Amino acid sequence: MNRFEAQLARHDLTLRRASLHTLQINVGRQCNQTCRHCHVDAAPWRTEMMAADTAHRVGEWIRTHRPAVVDITGGAPELSAHFRYLVELARDCGCQVIDRNNLTIIETEAFGWLPEYLAQHEVEVIASLPCYLGENVDAQRGEGVFAKSIRALRRLNAVGYGTRLPLSLVFNPQGPRLPPPQAELEADYKQELRQRYGIEFTSLFTITNQPIARFAADLRQQGQWDAYLELLANSFNPATVAGLMCRTTLSVGWRGELYDCDFNQMLGLQMQNHQPLFLWDVTPGQLESNAIQTGVHCLACTAGGGSSCTGALQ
Secondary structure (H helix, E strand, O other): OOOHHHHHHOOOOOOOOOOOOOOEEEEEOOOOOOOOOOOOOOOOOOOOOOOOHHHHHHHHHHHHHHOOEEEOOOOOOHHOOOHHHHHHHHHHHHEEEEEEEOOOOHHHHHHOHHHHOOOOHOOEEEEEOOOOOOHHHHHHHHHOOOHHHHHHHHHHHOOEEEEEOOOEEEEEOOOOOOOOOHHHHHHHHHHHHHHHHHOOOOOEEEEEOOOOOHHHHHHHOOOOOHHHHHHHHHOOHHHHHHHHHOOOOEEOOOOOOOOOOOHHHOOOOOOOOEEEEEHOOHHHHHOOEEOOOOOOHHHHHHHHHEOOOEEEEO
């Protein structure tokens, strides 16, 4: 029994899958940025990217089972040669589509078309902006990233994002601490971004940093690993368990392999039925009530107000 499961047992809780709502597809690890908090360990030099035959098998699964939401992530998901195929197929199937956008990709010469394209297909944009202060963003994501992000947000606003179309921003804390209350921070973000830059957005998602990949390496290097896990464990909130994203989200890797969530994917905790499972091996109904694979990292999702790919759970 890991430390997270011990917390569940202490509160007489179990964690099993419910009906599928969101199919989250990680199309690859390549990104135009290298961020310190990135749980994917994405970077420009990563070569793991979804192949054409895999993308089309994923597309056929979407066409057959039509999940409510198709959430496309990476890396920078737009760098996939199959990004537009997945967007357009999912929209044709009536799915809501999410693009996990790092904003700076819009400022590259090769992807200047993105705002208009995303608006044309009514794709929801969830974009990383870990602070409304430039020095904090650049410290976490790289020099000059904040200025590029502001320009990208203005371009998204110009085509209707933040008003007619949904635009959510993502906050990650700097360092080994929990996010502040989401509603309060959202109000601060809206005031500061509107007053300083004339930017509008729909909502803010606060996400607790996961103790995996680069962030885990930083914790260990700074001697803060044990203290951070204690913080997460001591902040366990049993009321968050019912809303955990792993209950209704299915995570697909760049090879088509299945995981209970994106964080499990990064740790290689692949779903199995006597052998590793791939998306085309299952139907949504076959997964209902299945036990969810857990680890100590799950404490990050249940600490304080909770944390998921769509922000706080309470």
